[in-house]
């Protein structure tokens with residue numbers, strides 16, 4: 001028997017994100033870090049659902065941490081700060097390694113049978129009911145709980161032998177919070193190319209954290225059987241997903257004077273608000289490599305409008321030509337390294353790593369020291 005309570009579904013509709021800046025501030029003030037600590041691994045747990053705002057710079061890790069610490073002790077907020085630090089660690093790794101993060105970083109992925117996405121994932125037909133529900137929610141709403149991301153990546157990479165790159169691109173396309181560092185490096189973490197061990201989950205684990213009780217599935221086996229797993233036939237059918245490449249906005253035109261040039265990762269209406277000329281620039285080379293879904297563009301258009309920033313697009317070379325007579329201000333971001341103009345620093349929870357780090361635990365030691373956790 002399968003028990004599927006209605007709150008098991010782990011998704012927020014897009015309306016939750018087409019809101020005003022003060023709604024984001026209120027949601028930060030409402031975070032209960034103790035409930036978060038106890039329940040974050042459960043699909044119905046008290047997670048913040050803030051990541052689309054953080055990915056797009058509408059808020060940031062520093063502001064979330066500050067908002068929580070205004071009302072709660074560092075001890076109660078420890079787990080949330082720890083997770084925020086993961087996000088920063090992924091971005092620091094991107095800053096350090098540049099485009100190398102888009103290939104196997106450490107180990108080469110083992111047992112790869114295919115580069116193509118399993119059809120069962122693309123069509124939400126894995127036969128694991130809660131996974132299929134989460135996949136449908138991802139494609140419909142663009143949101144997905146962390147544990148569901150881990151399960152989907154584990155099935156894709158480690159049980160059906162798929163190289164992580166294409167599936168990561170596919171998930172990034174659908175996510176409202178798709179972040180090149182967090183997404184790429186999390187897929188690599190699951191696939192064992194950025195960690196010591198591949199991550200796998202069986203039916204018991206999925207049932208426990210999704211509050212379901214599906215049994216007798218192809219995943220209803222012990223962990224030792226997952227070691228040298230032979231995938232069921234339906235996981236071996238492959239597909240090349242279709243990506244809609246339509247972009248909002250108009251081609252970049254010649255710019256003059258001082259322009260606050262936002263990337264899609266800086267859509268905070270209060271950023272550079274004293275600069276009258278505001279634009280959002282879409283780098284078409286990047287979006288061809290990493291396309292975004294129409295829902296994601298809808299979210300970006302909503303926030304660009306709140307910033308009073310029309311959207312323009314082109315290659316970085318087009319931008320350089322168009323801005324030859326302008327003074328460009330943009331915010332530092334690894335995807336904007338080649339943009340012309342003055343990069344402004346962005347807010348961090350832990351502003352600058354004092355020492356080199358080669359793992360999250362080394363990095364987090366520094367964060368703990370600097371935040372006196």
Ligand SMILES: Cc1cc2nc3c(=O)[nH]c(=O)nc-3n(C[C@H](O)[C@H](O)[C@H](O)COP(=O)(O)OP(=O)(O)OC[C@H]3O[C@@H](n4cnc5c(N)ncnc54)[C@H](O)[C@@H]3O)c2cc1C
Pocket residue numbers: 040046047048049050051052054055083084086087088090144145146147149150153172175177178179180182183184186187190
């Ligand atoms: C395969 C895979 C792909 C992922 N892709 C993305 C992605 O494209 N964009 C993205 O923002 N996150 C990604 N994550 C990390 C994580 O799943 C999301 O940040 C989290 O689920 C967002 O939901 P939330 O805001 O409710 O998080 P909460 O649990 O409420 O956490 C608050 C914030 O802390 C940070 N955070 C929490 N958990 C993690 C984590 N495991 N890794 C990094 N940061 C974390 C996020 O900024 C998040 O918004 C991915 C994880 C996996 C396993």
